[in-house]
Amino acid sequence: MKKLALLTLAAASSVIIPTAVQAAPANIVVVDNERIYAECTACKAAQSQLQGQATALQARQAALAAPLKTEAQALQTDAEALKGKAPDAALQARANAFQQKQASANQELQRLQQNIQSTQANVLRQINAKLGPAINQVMVAKGANLALDIGATLAHGAGLDVTTDVLAALNVTLPSVSVTPGAAPANVQSR
Numbered sequence: 001m002k003k004l005a006l007l008t009l010a011a012a013s014s015v016i017i018p019t020a021v022q023a024a025p026a027n028i029v030v031v032d033n034e035r036i037y038a039e040c041t042a043c044k045a046a047q048s049q050l051q052g053q054a055t056a057l058q059a060r061q062a063a064l065a066a067p068l069k070t071e072a073q074a075l076q077t078d079a080e081a082l083k084g085k086a087p088d089a090a091l092q093a094r095a096n097a098f099q100q101k102q103a104s105a106n107q108e109l110q111r112l113q114q115n116i117q118s119t120q121a122n123v124l125r126q127i128n129a130k131l132g133p134a135i136n137q138v139m140v141a142k143g144a145n146l147a148l149d150i151g152a153t154l155a156h157g158a159g160l161d162v163t164t165d166v167l168a169a170l171n172v173t174l175p176s177v178s179v180t181p182g183a184a185p186a187n188v189q190s191r
Helices: 002-022 033-039 041-081 089-142 163-173
Strands: 028-031 146-149
Touching (some): 028 163, 041 163
């Protein structure tokens, strides 16, 4: 009977020991990604350039809109002067030309907007490519096995926040980014 009890105890302890070894405590750090994107050296420089592009887009939009508005008002006035009569060929030609100018302006503005969006995506891609390794580097230095975005936590101790360390590591590995549109996707042709 003693042998059976000892075998049972030994079997039970062999099950418990590996479970206890597997349940190692998590060493967690938190990173404020919003702060990273706002404060990293490359991020600030890129944001400044992107803001300049957005301002240029707004200026171009205003430059295209002013003459179109004037022309639209003139066409409206001429159409109202007809008092319901059919427009002559000259007025119709002016209206068609106006519509073409308006479509061309819209296409130009759309291209400029897509260019800015492509540039933003390219900047984020470059930052994210270096941010992951910077976070991993800090995790290793702090002995952490889990990193969370600060926004994903309900509460955390101040000692868990390693944002300053991640910023420093990112600024070393990514002093600047290319503020240019990303590569256009290759056309995929099916056979």
